[in-house]
Amino acid sequence: MxxxxxxxxxxxxxxxxxxxxxxxxxxxxxxxxxxxxxxxxxxxxxxxxxxxxxxxxxxxxxxxxxxxxxxxxxxxxxxxxxxxxxxxxxxxxxxxxxxxxxxxxxxFIVRDCISKAISASSTDHCPEESIDNTLVALRASYWSSKGQSNPEVPERLTYKLADDFCVITEINIRPFKAYFQRGEPIYSAKAVRFRMGHPKGPTDVGNDLLGDLSPGSADDKFIWTYTSQEFPMAQESRLQKFKLPEPVLCVGGILQIELLGRVQRQEMDGLFYTCMSYVQVMGRMLSPTFGVEILEPSGKFVLEIKNNTLVEFKPQSNIPSADQLVRRFRDLQHIAYIGHILQGNVVVDMDEFETGEEEANLP
The missing domain is CATH 1.20.1280 (Monooxygenase)
Incomplete structure (x- = not known):
């Protein structure tokens, strides 16, 4: 020594x-x-x-x-x-x-980082087929785009994350299988791509900013600082996992899913649709140890140490509970059920809409 x-x-x-x-x-x-x-x-x-x-x-x-x-x-x-x-x-x-x-x-623990849905580039029937349905892990819950004759028309789903500063590792998506249509078609996309960024305005994204978004207007409200590669999507009704090549630091708390191309034509009108049943964004939320302040127009940001020890994020109390989401979904389910009858679609028994034990376990 x-x-x-x-x-x-x-x-x-x-x-x-x-x-x-x-x-x-x-x-x-x-x-x-x-x-x-x-x-x-x-x-x-x-x-x-x-x-x-x-x-x-x-x-x-x-x-x-x-x-x-x-x-x-x-x-x-x-x-x-x-x-x-x-x-x-x-x-x-x-x-x-x-x-x-x-x-x-x-x-920090990897968990679901989505806080709320912001907007979809199009919605076929609102509210029964709105983007909010993609936050509920139930089989009959889904978002549907408007129909298009051109299968190459993309769609975009934009979400607010639970933290303005987080590390995203993977995005999981389940395409919707239309149990109420003949042949039970699956309305997946050909491929997906992910973008992350922050609002063009103040970094504190409140209801005033998000509430004014009309379908398709998200690109006018946000600045995208990361764009992933394209990932092929299978035409299968299962939770498909898209793991990013490297974890991505999302500064600003906005994530957009680009659904590229359509594969399923609806028999009733001959148009192509994209429908997603469930979206899950997995990552590590860095609050309350850290905070960020974005400096416009440079796009740079201030990294703030709010706590000198590692303190993990705890979900806010205003995030709906699993029971609240299930009740809300049931209301929308009845509206959708009546709508399918009026449109003349082939509808299965209501028992078909009941969730299995696995699907009822919300994150």
Whole structure:
């Protein structure tokens, strides 16, 4: 032990920095920062936590600066009030913020992140076939587009996430199987693509902004900062999982699903429709540890540390419970049932609309 040496003091600075930037697991960088005070200072001075986060989430390149609780203990003996002291405080604040962020993005529980439906580019019958139905994990609950003679016409479903700052890992979608139509056709899309972004206006997306959206107007209200690749969708009535190649940091809390192409023609009118039964967005919500403030028109944002410890998001009390969603769905189901009779569709018994044990387990 007496002969042990610190390789950071022996190696060239660039080589030492290169070695430590190869660390990809946040727990490894935690261990490095705990070796000694000199190693801790090396991590802070060279922004290794920020570099790690940027490799994990390129979206963080839009961070203008980090603000937060002033609870960082100075580790460098500097003169109070000097410019170097202020610079070191800023470096420590960044170190603390990005260290918390990296750990939260890999340790927080993955859960359903949807808060509410905002709008659909078109809806065939409202409210019985509205986008709100895609939030209910029941077999007979669905959203339907308007019919089109051209099967290449796309559709868009836009949602507000439960947090303005979250990490999205996968989106799960179940196409609708029309049990009340002959042959029980499945109205899937040919492919799907996902976009994430934030409102063009204030980042606090309230009812005033969302309530004024007309069908198809979402692109006028939001700025998209991420667009995924296209994923093929199977014409199968099951929950299809679309896992993103890398987790995506959504800043602004808006997600849009693009349904590209139609595969099913309705027998009654000869038009192509797209219908989705259930949508689920899986990810990690980063509140209340973090907050964001988007700076317009640059599109950059301020990363705010609201808590110096990792505190996970808890669902808000105003989010409808499973029982409330089931009751609401039952009301819409009866409206839809009557509508199908009046339109002359082939309708099955109401027992067909009852949910199975598995489908009744809402997230």
């Amino acid at each position: 007496e002969a042990s040496t610190d390789f950071l003091n022996l190696l060239d600075f660039d080589i030492s920095l290169k070695i430590l930037t190869y660390l990809e697991d946040p727990s490894d960088l935690v261990r490095v920062s705990s070796v000694s005070q000199s190693w801790r200072n090396f991590v802070i001075a060279n922004g290794l936590w920020k570099q790690l986060c940027l490799r994990m989430f390129p979206q963080l390149s839009r961070v203008a600066h980090v603000i937060g609780l002033n609870k960082c203990r100075a580790t460098e003996p500097v003169e109070a009030g000097s410019s170097y002291s202020k610079e070191w405080e800023s470096l420590e604040r960044n170190d603390r913020g990005y260290a918390l962020l990296a750990r939260a993005c890999t340790s």
